[in-house]
Amino acid sequence: MKHLPDSEPGDTGAIEDDAADHAGPLRRCLVTRERQERATMLRFVVGPDSTMLGDALLFDVAATLPGRGLWLSARRDVIEMAVKRGVFGKAAGKRLVIPERLADRVEQVLENRVVELLGLARRAGAAVGGFEKVKERLAAGQTGLLVMASDGSEAEQARVRGHHKVAMVRPLSAQRLGAVFGRERTVHVSIGPGKLAGMIAIEAARLAGVRPAAIAGDIASAAESGQREPQPG
DSSP states (O other), X not given: OOOOOOOOTTSTTSSOOOTTTTSSSEEEOTTTOOEEEGGGSEEEEEEOOTTSSXXXXXXXXXXXXXXXXXXXXXXXXXXXXXXXXXXXXXXXTSOEEOOTTHHHHHHHHHHHHHHHHHHHHHHTTOEEESHHXXXXXXXXXXXXXXXXXXXXXXXXXXXXXXXXXXXXXXXXXXXXXXXXXXXXXXXXXXXXXXXXXXXXXXXXXXXXXXXXXXXXXXXXXXXXXXXXXXXXX
């Protein structure tokens, strides 16, 4: 894990003004101060709060909301450090209402975002689920991204992937992945080449970054006991 800077938000050089919020591909993280591709980062904005306690901090998952962006690296420890140091309020120059358990909220929103994009891909005919269908898509060179269940068997996932050099992500459980396809569970999904495959890969990477370390470790070393999803009769 990367080392987080020890400086406090009161340091004059710690937070860079994001005047070029809508120009250029790079943004600077308010905590690590590193510049990264904006698509891989987390954007927050300031909006009205119904409690009247101050302005609210909003997670802008699609990076489309108006206002100056407050950017963080897509890492749970960075989110937690930003809250601990009061970085958001310092950057915004005002008192902000920070949602409780912000990292957990961001994780849930990102997971829902992955589900939404997978649903779009399915309805567009760009996504298919199931062992045999995925193998067929791979063999035909029609796979831009493999989406595998986080609790599936790594051995079987490797067997499905075979020698094909295709990017693979594991963002959802077999049950949640199956719900996208109207099944009880799905372990293997093929996304056709194109924009949606790229978007899903980016969102899955952001989600992996903000998941708790224990869960992320479980996904990375999932038990070999996962089963193939039922095939429709």
